[in-house]
Amino acid sequence: MRGGSRAQPKPRAKTPPSTRKSSASGAGVSNGYAPAKLRAAESVGLSARQALLASCFVLVLVLTAILLTGGRAHKLGTETGSTTGSLFARLGFKLTSVRVQGASRLALTDILKAANVYRDMPLLSLDLGKLQADLQAVGWVRSVRVVRLLPDTLVLEVVERPQVAIWQDAGFARVIDDRGEVIPEADARMFARLPLVVGPGANDHVGQIINAVAQRAGLMSRVEAMIRVDNRRWDLRLKDGSLIQLPVTGIDAALIALEQLEVKSRILELGFERVDLRNPDVVSVRPRSAPAPGPLVADGV
Numbered sequence: 298m299r300g301g302s303r304a305q306p307k308p309r310a311k312t313p314p315s316t317r318k319s320s321a322s323g324a325g326v327s328n329g330y331a332p333a334k335l336r337a338a339e340s341v342g343l344s345a346r347q348a349l350l351a352s353c354f355v356l357v358l359v360l361t362a363i364l365l366t367g368g369r370a371h372k373l374g375t376e377t378g379s380t381t382g383s384l385f386a387r388l389g390f391k392l393t394s395v396r397v398q399g400a401s402r403l404a405l406t407d408i409l410k411a412a413n414v415y416r417d418m419p420l421l422s423l424d425l426g427k428l429q430a431d432l433q434a435v436g437w438v439r440s441v442r443v444v445r446l447l448p449d450t451l452v453l454e455v456v457e458r459p460q461v462a463i464w465q466d467a468g469f470a471r472v473i474d475d476r477g478e479v480i481p482e483a484d485a486r487m488f489a490r491l492p493l494v495v496g497p498g499a500n501d502h503v504g505q506i507i508n509a510v511a512q513r514a515g516l517m518s519r520v521e522a523m524i525r526v527d528n529r530r531w532d533l534r535l536k537d538g539s540l541i542q543l544p545v546t547g548i549d550a551a552l553i554a555l556e557q558l559e560v561k562s563r564i565l566e567l568g569f570e571r572v573d574l575r576n577p578d579v580v581s582v583r584p585r586s587a588p589a590p591g592p593l594v595a596d597g598v
Contacts, residue, residue: 390448391417399455404437407482408455411435420445436481439474461507462492464500465522477501492517496525506531509548513556519565530575537568539585544575554580 392414400408411431414423425443432441437457444452458474463485472483472491477500492510494503506523510516510533524532531548533541543551551574558580559565564572573581 390420392420392423392451393417393449394451396450396452397455398452400437400453400457403483403487404435404455404457407435407437408432408453412453414451420447420449420451423451436479436483460488460491462494462503463488464503465493465495466497466499473500473503475504475507477503492520493522494525495522496528498528499523499525502531505548509552513552515559515565516552516555535565539569540571542571542573542575544577547577550577551575558582 393416395409395412395414397405397408411434412428413431414428423445425445429441429443432438432443432453432455438455439458440456442454444454446452458478458480460472460480460483461475462473464471464473464477464479470485471479471481472485472488473479473494479500492507494500494506502525510520510523516533519535519537520533521536522534524534526532530545531543533543535541541555554574554577555564555572558572564582568585569582570585571581571583573583
């Protein structure tokens with residue numbers, strides 16, 4: 298207005314220092330403008346107590362996953378599994394004891410060697426599936442169950458293959474189980490108490506002859522070897538040299554006939570050269586030949 302004082306412009310309001318600092322420091326912010334969501338994100342954080350609780354929760358989840366998968370969780374990542382196992386080992390989850398159940402003294406060494414575990418190894422990173430497969434490959438073992446007992450024990454529940462006979466064929470003597478399968482780790486010299494079966498195919502039919510003869514304790518105690526003939530039938534060689542010829546079929550009936558003959562004439566005690574039981578209608582017995590008389594020897598005067 299003329300003749301009057303000119304209106305002075307109002308001073309621009311100053312931005313408080315704290316507001317300017319907050320607006321200028323936002324990540325990815327242009328022209329000093331920070332959206333409300335971004336400003337809210339800047340203030341998000343966990344207290345020390347909350348971080349500790351979150352870490353413990355994660356560790357519990359990892360432990361649960363390992364237990365539920367039977368030790369196979371590390372297949373998802375070898376490095377992660379190894380790190381986790383080492384971490385828990387430092388917390389006390391490490392191997393200090395191995396219990397083997399159901400295994401004989403002779404089998405124990407081979408089983409522990411195949412297990413390939415060592416003291417203080419991380420227990421939670423142990424691959425139970427691979428361990429079971431390695432133990433299943435041991436000749437002594439028919440089946441095995443691996444149990445992890447936290448915090449420090451491994452249990453191996455073994456079903457051992459029974460050693461039923463020594464199979465002699467082609468100059469080799471091998472221990473076989475009830476299915477005729479060879480137990481490679483078993484030394485036949487350590488099983489002299491077992492019955493001897495001889496010949497090609499004798500192992501495949503061992504259950505048949507062992508069961509039939511073992512039911513007759515008196516006969517079993519006299520048998521030296523059970524011989525497979527032409528892979529069709531069996532001969533029993535007794536310790537006194539006698540031979541019992543069994544039929545292709547009807548072994549039990551033939552042995553019953555032998556028992557009746559023993560009751561009547563005590564043939565097993567008296568001895569014989571051969572008893573032929575191959576014909577179910579006729580039992581043929583060949584007496585033992587009398588030794589030929591030796592030459593006369595004159596006494597000196």
